Amino acid sequence: MNFADENFELREVQKLEGHTDRVWSLAWKPTTGVDGAPAVLASCSGDKTVRIWEQSSATGSFQCKAVLEDTHNRTVRSCAWSPSGKLLATASFDATTAIWEDVGGDFTCVSTLEGHENEVKSVSWNASGSLLATCGRDKSVWIWEVLPHNEFDCVSVLQGHTQDVKMVQWHPSMDILFSCSYDNTIKVWAEDGGNDDWHCVQTLNESSSGHTSTVWALSFNASGDKMVSCSDDLTIKIWGADIMSMQSGDENAPWTHLCTLSGYHDRTIFSVHWSREGIICTGAADDAIRLFVESEESVADGPMYKLLTKKEKAHDMDVNAVLWSSTGNKLLASASDDGTVKIWELGSSSGQKKLQL
Amino acid sequence: MDCIEDIFESSLKLEETHFKDGYDEGHADGLISGKEEGRQVGLKTGFEIGEELGFYRGCVDVWNSAARVDPNFISVRIQKTIKQMDELLHSYPILEPEKESGSDMIDALRLKFRAICASLNMKLEYNGYPKTSDVEF
Amino acid sequence: MVSGLINANPVVYEKKERRTRSSPGDVDEYAVEQIDQLEIFDHIRDIKDPEHPYSLEELKVITEDAVEVDDNRSYVRVTFTPTVEHCSMATVIGLCLRVKLMRSLPPRYKVDIRVAPGTHATEAAVNKQLNDKERVAAALENPNLVDMVDECLAPSYE
């Protein structure tokens, strides 16, 4: 694809209001927004609730379909749909992770995972939906196996981070787990043989030209051979690994620093997400949303990225989460301290046509 | 049909009772043995470690007995973890407090213990953990 | 919770007398009075120290100059000076400052709180924690902490 010839801009499609406190995180429901299935978005908030928004196929505008409340008694920090879209996992400051089942649009809490000493900050399903990872302030990362009848076994409790773990994220195709932390590092976890023996196979820290402050989030490109991470150090970093050797079963294929995008942000970057089409999106404490793409003049010794467009004042307050819809509709969702969720679409600033990729 | 259910039910009850008794018992003598081993180590820390080990020992005993009653009660994976705890407890260098491996093993035990509790959905807690001050964040 | 006072007998300084603004008789009804250093200082000067009956101003934990503000950029930075180098209350004081400003300033504002350079043993750590909004948010759901903070923010009618 080629972003060179045109100037692009984000256009606000809709503003979703309903949360009574800051919105922390978002999750597009897989298998929706494509061939007839109306797009569904979950948002979780400091108001202790999760809201489910559904796009009406008629008007194309989103409405709040359900409010998941009275289960978490503190902030709901993060939410994630299982690949099948059947289950929604929500991680809360109340030290629990709740599993919700979507039965024809109304949600019931079918299980709560307890074990973290205090705030749970992130939850993530692996590609197959067989494993669930959580992390939290107790510096630990937990891996759960999904059993029949909504049973969950704790596979392993991973200690290794020296601080508050901010986010866990599974590799898009392999059962490799990535976690990033207040201790400025990203850790890569893999299972050694089939016997639940999970351990840290790599730590990306300053010495591996990693981040110099809290790493808030990370995300993978479509093919899974690149990873982007964002941090309180006001940079985003691109990492790469030899996907071939990985698929040949060598989890230890190391991740290496490809490049650092600095000088674009002047306040903490809370969220980063890499679209299927290769557009990296960041949400930061400066209320702005930025889009980056790989630039043609990427050279042999590593790719280069350029700012595609920047949306100033995308929200009235910090932008906590940005998320491309995984399906065809090219929508971007953002969540903010101002209590709103916004839906954006990328278009050329000439304004007429939606971006054709 | 009914009777099957009955049996099932009673067996459930049985488990529970066994579990409870066993647990208390184990917990109790866990503490005791812990105290004893602790005294042997002598030092205050030694006592604490001993107590904690004892606690885990007690729990492991209980879980094992529970597993014996009804293998399905505890999943294979968890039983494996319990076994690992068992081994760790045996191999703990009680008499050589200087050995660093000790602290690593304690950590390992703690993790596995938490994993098991979480899986069994049990609110067990070893109240000897260094409590985090309530005004930290 | 810490036993005993971290700093049993702090130096207490005289309060700066309230600088009353000269209010011109007929001000333009529509003129904008920007948020300035003094206004923000007035918001935080009376916050009480978590373990003393004195205000942060009296303890010189904050001074007017410690407030840097740019109303056009909606930005404030407050630099505070803990009473002693190892004051474990530093984070609580910082938290109080942040909360008070959160409650007193328009939402558009970005607030940075930091310990004055070289005045605290674990300066970097404290600053990092105070400016991690996730941890602040979590802290403000902790009843013990909230009580403590409200205690410090409680107005003292004198």
Next chain:
Amino acid sequence: MGDSVQLIKHVELYVNSSATPSQQVASVDAVAALLKNDLLTLDALVREMEMYLTTTDSIVRSRGTLLLAEILEQLTSKPLNSTSIHSLIGFFTERLADWKALRGAIVGCLALLRRKVDVGIVTDSEAKAVAQSYLQNLQVQSLGQHDRKLSFQLMDCLLDRYPGAIRDLGDNLVYGICEAIDGEKDPQCLLLVFHIVESLARLYTGPLANFAEDLFEILGSYFPIHFTHPKGEDDDVKREELSRALMLAFASTHLFEPFSIPLLLEKLSSSLPSAKVESFKYLSYCSTKYGPERMVKHAEALWSSVKDVTYISPSSTPSTESESMGGMSFQDSEIMRHAFVLLQEVTRQHADFVSLVIADNDIHVFINSLNQYKEFDDIPVLVKQKLHALGHILSTCAKPSVELCNKVFEGFFPLLMDGFGLSAAKPSDNVECKFGAIYLCTELLAASRYLTLSLDNCTLDPDFSRQTWHVMLSNFSKSLEKAFIALLRSNVADNAESAYVYFGVKGLQILATFPESFLPVSKSIYDDILLELVSIVTSSGSKTFLWTLALKALVEIGFFINKCPGSGKAASFESIVVEKIVSLISSDDSALPLSLKLQAVFEIGETRKDIMLRVVQALDEAISTKFSEVNDHGNHESYNMIVKLLDTYTQKVLPWFLEIGGSEEIPLNFALGIWDKMETSRFLNVNPLQIASGVLGATMTAMKSAVGSCSKENQEIIISKAFGILFSSTDFGSPGFKSGNDIVKEDELQQTNNNVGRDKWLTSLFASVVIALRPQTIIPNGKMVLQLFITSLLNGHVPSAHALGSLVNKLPLEINGMDSSTSFTLNEAMDIIFHSFNILGNDGSGIDFGSLRLNTLRIQSAINTVVGLAWIGKGLLMRGHEKVKDITMSLLSFLTMDGQDGLPKQFQNLIEVSDEKGVNQLMICAGDAFRTIMSESEECLNRKYHANVRPLYKQRFFSTIMPILISLVVKSESSFVRSMLYRAFAHVVTETPLSAILGEAKKLVPLLLDCLSMLRKDVSNKEIIYSLLLVISGVLVEKTGQEAAVENAPGIINQLTDLTAYSHMTAIRETAIQCLVAVSQLSHTRIYPLRTKVLRATSKALDDPKRVVRQEAVRCHQTW
């Protein structure tokens, strides 16, 4: 015999211990009554009681004795013969030995000893016997509190009334007393004890000598008085009186001196301030009592003690006005104050004490050290405090007597002169500003001045001039004067509030206020000073601080001069100051702004009435010249001047004369003077308009307050003169004019009245006169006057409306007595008014629109009518006259007419001829009429202008009009009419006292809210909205109001939250938020649902452009 039965019954009852106290008291009274009325003789009583008094049953005996005693207490004024007294006192004296019956005995003795001469008293020998018995029988300290108290009273009484009798008991007595009082703790007893000691010491010094030490040992142990047990317990004895009693005892005899003074000095070193204070008090008092020769040996100790607290470690604090006092005014602590008192005491007593001070090296060192400070601000506070203390010390030392003054001057004056850098020989203009020296110098001067004044009764003793300080001063006075003047001229004078300037002026003032006969300050010096000060006042108005000080000094000097009139100094004050200053008014030099000129003139005028009279004269001249200037060549500058001059007159001069009373001719002449000018000055055509109306306004106010402060008689003089001038003028004279509704005439007036013509001047001033008249004052040709006002009112002349209002407010209801030709009654007036407004008073229907048409052809004149109705209504309302109802009805009928629909038929034609906009104006005006009616007015109808004000008139109007308004609001279907009604509603509500509102709160609150939402649409209503908001806030804070508020909580909150964003007025946003805070106190169940709404509003307000609003928002956010 029946009596005796009766009697025994009483006695029994009293003696019987089971009887209640009240019964016992009753029986005492009963028996006493019998005796008083001679139904029973004392002997008989005693005989009857014999067995009670002598029985071996000690209880009965004691009761009996007490009964007899208490009876005697009631007979203090009943004459008794010596024999019965003798036997009685004998009985009680002997009973003093009977400790079981002791109380009765003591009370008895007291009762007898306290008797007055004329009714038979105890003889000396008997008294002595009492004393002896007392001494040998009583172990006072072994008795209970009450008995101790009694026995002390007895001793006190003996010492008081029978000193002669007991004098020769000598040592016995003293010893006995020592014994009795030793170790007493009870405050009430102590009070007596101290007094006993005092009288004892007074009684004799001789025998006491041997006991002085022991006696003082007992006394001393009580110093300093301080209650161990909690306060309030002994509110019957105050610490102060106890302390005072002890002090008197201390000072009662110089024999105590060897013991008391050391004790007191020692207590000075105590840590508690109260002890220090006490010690100083006692020391001062004792040293007066003990006398110099005894105190002299303590001199050094005393000095060092005083020095210690005042100078070494001064505990003074800068006083609030310190800044304006040259930064040197300090508030002495209580300790310091008493220390200074002591100092004053001892210095007054013996001169050589001062030598100690003078000899004190520290002071000299200190004074020299002061020279190191170049700038005043360099001087540390402590040093300033010391300086202040030292100044106080020196002046205290110098004040008492001439020779002391000499000593102090000898001791310090040269030193200071050096410090000041002055030499007697050659007065130089340049001085170094050695502040310390300057300060002390002024202090010394002040002291010596004080001294001279105290001696000087305009005749000084001859050898006065040979006194050292006198000589010194005369040597230096010239250079001092120059030095001080130099201070004022030096550039330091430029910077504000300079200490140098302050003390420079002060120095001059002191020098200038020495008595005439005081040679050192020669008349030439005096004159120079005056010249200097005057030149400052006349020239350097820019240096505010200096200027004010100089003026103040002159005023002070002026007051001083008044004390010795006819003196040379008075003369030169006259020639130098008064002349010059008064001439300022007329002088056109622009060196000094007029406002300052006037201030100076007035303040100088204040010093003496005759000066003020000259000021008045000058003012009058100035005003008239300005007026004529205006006439001849319409010079705008002079207009502004006139305004200032007039303001001085109304705001300062007239009140001043009112204050000192008497001289009513001032306002009278002023008023008449103005009218004279009106008569002479032909064309008062002034443009531009605003200046003109400014002058007119000022003149009117002056006229009003002048007339207002005149008596009935003088007012009548003024009014008749005014009347004469007014109606002699051709326009008003014309017959056509007199008929109110002569349209043709109107047209002409209409044209003339938009520039400020002579007619307008005359009418306005005449109106002013009428406004300020007293009710009793008789107005000549009332009807004509009335017509005049009505006509000019209809041409939009508002003052005439005021005048009409005042008229109807003051006119008599009926004429009592003679000629009704000149004066007429309210009813007549009202008829005329209603007639000319075409209002049918008798039925309430309000206006006959049909005929109103005639003069409402032009909306403008309809509006004028409404204005008139408003003020007339106000006048009537205030005096509580029922016709106000007709007025309000007609106003309402104006309100309810409408541009579009529901319009009264009669109005068609009115609408035809007038645009809708006009009608709306008219309606708005009618709405505002209700404010006029309700609100206080500066212009007229207030106490200052003798209005009849019936109490609670506002409440009355409120309660009558509200129901009507409300029903109209409900009925009105046109929203415009509704908004107009609400306008009226708002005015009434906001002007009504809150108490009345609260009564109706339940009914009113919903309307208030509806009213707010209605009026909010129009920006021009912001003032009204604001006052409505104030009413609401009033309701919200009051208990009763809150109940009403709760019911409407949602409505209130919605209104308020909307108003927090009201962009046109900060005060509204601020108050709205404050109200929200108040709302947060209402029952939470009702308001909680709206919490988020409020929070959203306040968090928006956190970003308000105005700071005050933001601050309120923070508070509100907090409380919700």
